[in-house]
Amino acid sequence: MTKYHYIQTLRHGAVMEIRLSRPERLNAVIKPLYDELLDALHHAEIDPEVRALILSGEGRAFCVGADMKAHASGERSAFDKHQYLAGEQQVCKRLFTLEKPIVCVVQGHAIGAGAELAIACDFLLMSKQAQLALPEVSIGTFIGGGVSYLLPRLVGLAQARELIFNGERISAKRALKIGLANRRLSEQHFRQQALEFATNLAHKAPLSMALAKRHLNLLGTQGLDGALTSELEGMCFCATSNDWQEGVDAFAEKRPPRFKGN
Template sequence: MMFETITYETQDAIAEIRLNRPHRLNAVVQQLYDDLLEALDRAQMDKNVRVIVLNGEGRAFCVGADMKEHKAGRSAFERRQYLMSEQRVCRRLLSHPKPSIAAVNGYALGAGAEMAIACDFMVMAASARIAFPEIGLGAFLGGGVTHILPRLVGLAKARELIFLGQQIDGAEAVRIGLASRCIPDDEFAEGIRTLAAELSKGAPFSMQLAKEQLASAAHGTFDSVLTAELEGMMFCSTTRDWHEGINAFAEKRPPVFRGE
């Protein structure tokens, strides 16, 4: 299946979803959201896929909404449907059972920044820039950023990033806890492949449970977290991957997990 606004490729347990509107710096239109949701569903259904990498074609990751599309005279209902599509994409990234990496190779602005922080890892090239410029445009934020961003950088820094809308580079994003890593431009592609390969070696059930628990633990009590972790440990101990992990440790070899 070919997509109109993205490309989708799989190799070595990694699904690469690349935003593919470089002539518009990968600015978002409705079709791009539709294609992303379809690609994320495909990655979930494919048992051979262990990790998702989201990146952008050309010199930008995604510069947010395509302003030309906004001037096309859409009805209020159409605008709402479009805005809800971003919510669905970000929710899908957050809740996806497989870990995701946002490979921010250039500008990540507005909706682009919001999709990036919805991924489990945001890795930035040294020359990349990220910002939340909505207030300066008279617009508002989406994708759950008012929930996610303070958890990453703290409320005071989140206010600064959102109220001022200033662009920051990869090194600063790492310093404040917004990004996981900053990689020199000439090493960026290889750095992303290395991280994705490392993640792909993890036990799929264990990874999924860890992702779910890290996302939900802040909303529960300490006792509820202990209960959830106990259930997770018990479940993992029933899988073949658990036995493989134990055997590999005893035999002093890397485990080969199969998601079974």
């Protein structure tokens, strides 16, 4: 497995965990970290043994956003700044479009770019004491990672405006209430609970999962007729797969299915 400097990759059976690993900087993001994330996501996508992913952070926080110390150094050119900002856009797009389910696990804080990484994932699990914020407008910068597209889809336009315009930190309890988070996890066992959540996803049929993610990502862009047509195509495609027959056989034999992704 590839050796990285700013992230760790861990395998838990069919689940790959990608863990941000700059705990001394509360996992603040820098361009090389984005580069490593893109590489790890690519390897996860092409590995047929990986059925689901976890994105997490080492230490006290998931990710507190941009490394302001690096920003303040004043040593980067305009091109360097553009490449850094583009790095986040690329990573968030890969999180959103990768055809395997991705579970983000937030402990401590997910601030700015950290919140944007979390929002780009399919599922957001937060420890009970975790907080999330999008303070960009409050500090003279701007949101990224596709948040202007993704956040209203999750929480509605009114809540998205409040989170972005105010920039205040919200608790895991409120994130769950408004539909941003999927679960609140105990502080003591949040990693184990997250792994159980991701492992359950990893047991599903890979072809069906990829189609489900792809179609849900098109929410509101197809119309009813378009959705019905593409769903029919998806159903017909799955019905030709070995996994479809395995699902039928497993149901008839009253046993868990063993999907192989073909």
